[in-house]
Amino acid sequence: MDEASRTYDVVVIGGGPVGENVADRARAAGLSTVIVERELLGGECSFWACEPSKALLRPVVARADARRVPGLSQAVRGPLDVDAVLAHRDRMAAYWKDEDQADWLGSVSVDLVRGHGRLVGPRQVSVRTPDGDTVRLTARHAVALCTGTGTALPDLPGLDTAGPWTNREATAAGRVPGRLAVVGGGVVAVELATAWQALGSQVTLLVRGDGLLTKMEPFAGELVTEDLLEAGVDIRLGAEVASVERQSGTDGPVRIGLAGGDEVTADEVLFATGRAPRTADVGLETVGLTPGDWLTVDDTCRVTNVAGGWLYAVGDVNGRALMTHQGKYQARAAGGAIGARAGRAPVDDARWGAHAATADHVAVPQVVFTSPEIASVGLTTHEAERTGRRVEVVDYDLARLTGAQQYAKGYRGRARMLVDTDRGTVAGVTFAGPGVGELLHSATIAVAGEVPLERLWHAVPAFPTISEVWLRLLETYRDTAG
Known part of the structure; x- marks a missing residue:
């Protein structure tokens, strides 16, 4: 096993849109910058969330709108062309290849190290590459954790062997399940229930609470509920999942046991039950933090309880506003702040009011792409x-x-x-x-x-x-x- 050492001004762990924007702003300030990414550059948004999910939803919503237009409604009564929808989804997800993203990094003079990056001490990052080598990175000024979130799966009997869908499987699936159970009542749950019902699944929506989209104004969830019911979705409120069992091996149906004794059988079960920060295996314990925790930051996204002020946590991982556009907004602020603290701020920072992310306290915009x-x-x-x-x-x-x-x-x-x-x-x-x-x-x-x-x-x-x-x-x- 080989070990190499490199030193940069800024080391960014996580190459999704948030990490890319931190790196871009730091590089614009004249700071040498490297991104560490263990999966695909572009991250969750490009390949398993925003881009593919909206590609699935766009024809669904367009057809629903067209059906309300006199003179056009009769022309769009047929089913969706599933193969064409999935092909469009594949294009929008760049066929799960990130060469274009890597080319862009090169165009802005940001280096890339592929592999699993972990903190190993203040300003120190160790990367285990796909080949089994180790690259040791030292940051002169800052390390930015931009590792995002993953689906928070509940602790349920049978879930670990049932092969449940998360947003990743649900946005990348190559076939339409005949029956799909969706567990959850938030944004991901209602968007993917909308998409897969329209593509031909019989969707059962299992909601533990008493309504959909309960963090928004009540009428929002009520209107979405009406349209989902009209589309044929079976919505069950107050349905708490107690167990999950995949029958007949990996290809059999899934039996979902509910508290109270009822059961639901489906070909696939999607859990959209919230998000958890991807901080369990990034070396937080080496700098006095707890693995698996959300990271508390100030308005420049600098972690507040790490001595020296060198560690930043940007985007979903800090829990402030779990949306791509807000993460990119934070990234611009964090990248500008890193440059300013290094004495290398871009000339336009004062003009554009950089170095403080305050809109995610009071003005977080969100669209739910349902009908x-x-x-x-x-x-x-x-x-x-x-x-x-x-x-x-x-x-x-x-x-x-x-x-x-x-x-x-x-x-x-x-x-x-x-x-x-x-x-x-x-x-x-x-x-x-x-x-x-x-x-x-x-x-x-x-x-x-x-x-x-x-x-x-x-x-x-x-x-x-x-x-x-x-x-x-x-x-x-x-x-x-x-």
Whole structure:
């Protein structure tokens, strides 16, 4: 076994979009940088999450929208072309090859070491390569952990031998299971239930709680529930899984035992039961941290309880906002902060307000790509109540908009705006309905920019578009507030 040693200004463990952005910003500051990646460059988002899942969902949602359009609805009554959908998914996942990502790293002068990287002390990383060699990396300024998260599987009898699906198997599957049980009621669960039901599975959704998407405004989950039921999904609320058993070897059906004695049989079972940080085997114990824990960071994503200020944890691994776009946002801040602390900040950092990630406290945008779409940013009503924030809740029925009526016959949707009555700004927005994902950035600007309501009156929405909801929300607030 050979051992080599190299020294860089910055060592990044994890080559997903977050790690790539940290490395890009550090390199832009003139710092020598290396990425360590044990799987595929591009990470979960490119190959097993955002890209392939949205490729599966896009034809489903487009067909659902088309079926609501007079003159077009009859033309889209047939089933989806499954082979074409899966081929499109494969293209969007780059056929699970990362040569383009590796070429990009080379174009920005970031080095790559493939293998499993672990901390072995302050500013020290040991990499076990696929060939069994060891590469020892020393960081002059910073090590950034960008290892993301994986599915948090529950401790259930029989699960370890049942071969359950996680998001990885569900987004990469090459065939449609006849029966698919989905355990969970959050974003991953409802998106993949939507996709696979439309592709031909009979989906049973097993939800331990009393509704779907319970972290969002209640009407969001209610509207998604209505559409899933209409599509034929069997939704079972209050269903707690107690055991899982794969029958007749690895190819047999799965028997899922529920608390109370009921059973569900499926060809595959997908667990979408939350995420856990990938920190169990990255050497945290060598720097005084606990393996498997989420990492606590400041607003520059620097780990707060490691002496010397050299360790950063960026993206999902710090638990602040588990979405790719937020991780990339954090990465830009962290990379800029690393450059600034090394005395090598890019010239544009002051202009663009780098070195602090604050939007993931107050303005996290999220789209759920179901039918209907759900888009939200900022506080929900429940969060405002829990934190003691004084808000006025303003609701509007999207179906009343001419733009929505043009979009689809029988449009169903709803909008909610939370007005901070002390500041006169928007504290949160949730949209639910076909096509609302494209409304989200305007809401994000309003929340993150703390735009005063008196200025929002002068942001005139085009007619007839769904964005006219902004005017109607403001009018509703004016009328109800007196």
